Amino acid sequence: MSEDQKKLLEAQLWGIANLLRGKISADDYRDYILGFIFYKYLSEKQYLYANELLEGEKITDYIKVTDTETLEAIKEESLLKLGYFLKPKELFSELAKKGNADTESESNYIIEDLQAVMNHIEQSTMGTESEDDFTALFEDLDLTSTKIGRTVGARNEIIVKILNHLDKIDFKLQDVDSDVLGDAYEYLIAKFAAGAGKSAGEFYTPQQVSKILAKIVTSGKKKLKSVYDPTCGSGSLLLRVAKEVEVVDEYYGQELNRTTFNLARMNMILHDVHYRNFDIRQEDTLENPQHLDKRFEAVVANPPFSAHWKSDENPLNSTDERFSQYGKLAPKTKADYAFVTHMVHQLADNGTMATVLPHGVLFRGAAEGVIRRYLIEDRNYLDAVIGLPANIFYGTSIPTCILVFKKCREVDDNVVFIDASGDDHFIKVGNQNELRDCDVEKIVTTYRNREAIDKYSYLASLEEIAENDYNLNIPRYVDTFEEEEPVDINAVMQEIKTLEAKRSELDVEINGYFQELGLSFF
CATH class of the missing domain: 1.20.5 (Single alpha-helices involved in coiled-coils or other helix-helix interfaces)
Structure with a gap:
């Protein structure tokens, strides 16, 4: 598919989203639009796979199959291959067709049918390997909610309109070399994040920042055994890592927010990640980690900035091997270093970890200073410090940084400092600052080559960092002062x-x- 066709698909999907704009809140219509797109995707996957199984049979169009034995055989194979099953009458196109029925001769009421289909998708997986990946997946699509219409008729009308518009769009799922729908889905998530204000940070990391993290953790690698994000949001960052290598064997993530957790599972499935290859859990990562027995080759994250956590309120934290060796616990009002040490704990010896954090982690003292010093002086895990421009994240204008950690550093006697926060290293788009591709490329190239560039980057020795009392504030290392002309x-x-x-x-x-x-x- 050409770039123009891709943009057309994005515009078509955003146009459908606009059907609900002004009628309900951005968070709510996001859940409906993304949920219906996901349902159409599942339907088309089921239809294409069933038709593959029917090749050589008397009936080769799945929609026309009525034989119970044939349907049972297709169900068995679908549960193994796809992880779910849809009957012919449950396909998206069939419900859209009913919604377009001539109301004078037959009913176009589809809400109950649609709810039954979504329930059946989840029920079809019960007792199978994919059950955890589909359980309560559609719980945020409340078809009885007055948010989408005060009356049943009004709700049915808007749902029929959305399904009708979606039914006209070709997702081109038969094109195995194209991830067009996945890219369009990401585009929609980004658009919803742009309009969601403060809550956007709960589910989305700006694409250019994701690209930096992904390129850093995949440096020098074509394949990854595993990638992990302990605050995975919509899963976009995990999927971004996959774009930088030929293959990722396993994806792991954890997300506290239930709605965002559902979105992450949908995003994985919609990007054709097989249900056996991802494990996304819904829990508090710091209080109830779900993958502690595993170590990951790549770890990426955009944790909630300076979040509150139980810290010393939970007596187990003082003996938890993720936190106990550092001598201090991260402050209860600033969990940044709790997330850092959790991720370090999960990082494999041959792995790379890159995380976005507020600038305060570079210089704040007390407990954070103790933890920071231990990571550098005792462990020598810190590999790079990258300063980003202010106002590039949705919902906050604060300046941020990327910290890169490795347990086995190739160059273990210095740390790369990069200051990419200057006016020359981003552009303003609306109310946000935005990194360009050239800005991303300069950051990644400088990191990989460990270059010292005047007024942009510096290689600081461990002795120099120690002389600065393990303060990592970037201006201490990268001199960006511009001398005025005499x-x-x-x-x-x-x-x-x-x-x-x-x-x-x-x-x-x-x-x-x-x-x-x-x-x-x-």
Whole structure:
């Protein structure tokens, strides 16, 4: 599919989203639109796979299959291959067709049918390997909610309209070399994040920041055994990592927010990640980690900035191997280093970890200073510090940074500092600052080559960092001061004298006008 066709698909999907704009909140219509797109995707996957199984049979169109034995065989194979099953009458196109029925001759009421289909998708997986990945997946699509219509008829009308518009769009799922729908889905998530204000940070990391993290953790690698995100949001960051290598064997993530957790599972399935290859859990990562027995080759995250956590309120934290070795626990009002040490704990010896954090983690003292010093002095895990521009994240304008950690660093006697926060390293788009592809490429190339570039990057020795008392504030290492051009005092004095002479001439001229009027100027 060409770039123009891809943009057309994105525009078509966003146009459908606009059907609900102004009627309900952005968070709510996001859940409906993304949920219906996901349902259409599942239907088309089921239809294409069933038709593959029917090749050579008397009936080769799945929609026309009525034989119970054939349907049972397709169900068995679908549960193994796809992880779910849809009957012919449950396909998206069939419900859309009913919604378009001539209301004078037959009913176009589909809400109950649609709810039954969504329930059946989940029920079809019960007792199978994919059960955890589909359980309560559609719980945020409340078809009885007055948010989408005050009456049943009004709700049915808007749902029929959305399904009808979606039914006209070809997702081109038969094109195995294209992830067009996945890219369009990501586009929609980004658009919803842009309009969601403060809550956007719960589910989306700006694409260019995701790209930096993904490129860093995949440096020098074509394949990854595993990638992990302990605060995975919609799963976009995990999927971004996959774009930088030929294959990722396993995806792991954890997300606290239930709605966002559902979105992450949908996003994985919609990007054709097989249900056996991802494990996304819904729990508090710091209080109830779900993958502690595993170590990951790549770890990426955009944790909630300076979140509150139970810290010393939970006596187990003082003995938890993720936190106990550092001598101090992260403050209860700033969990940034709790997330950092959790991720370090989960990082494999041959792995790379990259995480976005608020600037305060670079220089704040007390417990955070103790933890930071231990990571550098005792463990020597810190590999890079990258300063980003302010106002590039949805919902907050604060400046942020990327910290990169490795347990086995190739160059273990220095740390790369990069200051990409200057005005030359981003553009303003609306109310947000945005990194360009060239800005991303410069950051990644500088990191990979460990280059020292005047007023942009610096290789700081461990001794130098120790001399700075393990303060990582970037201006201590990257000098971005621009010297002002020297002032020619003689030229300035001459210009002042010239201006004074001109002023005297004007005073004389003005005085003449005043005298003509019988007035005194001086």
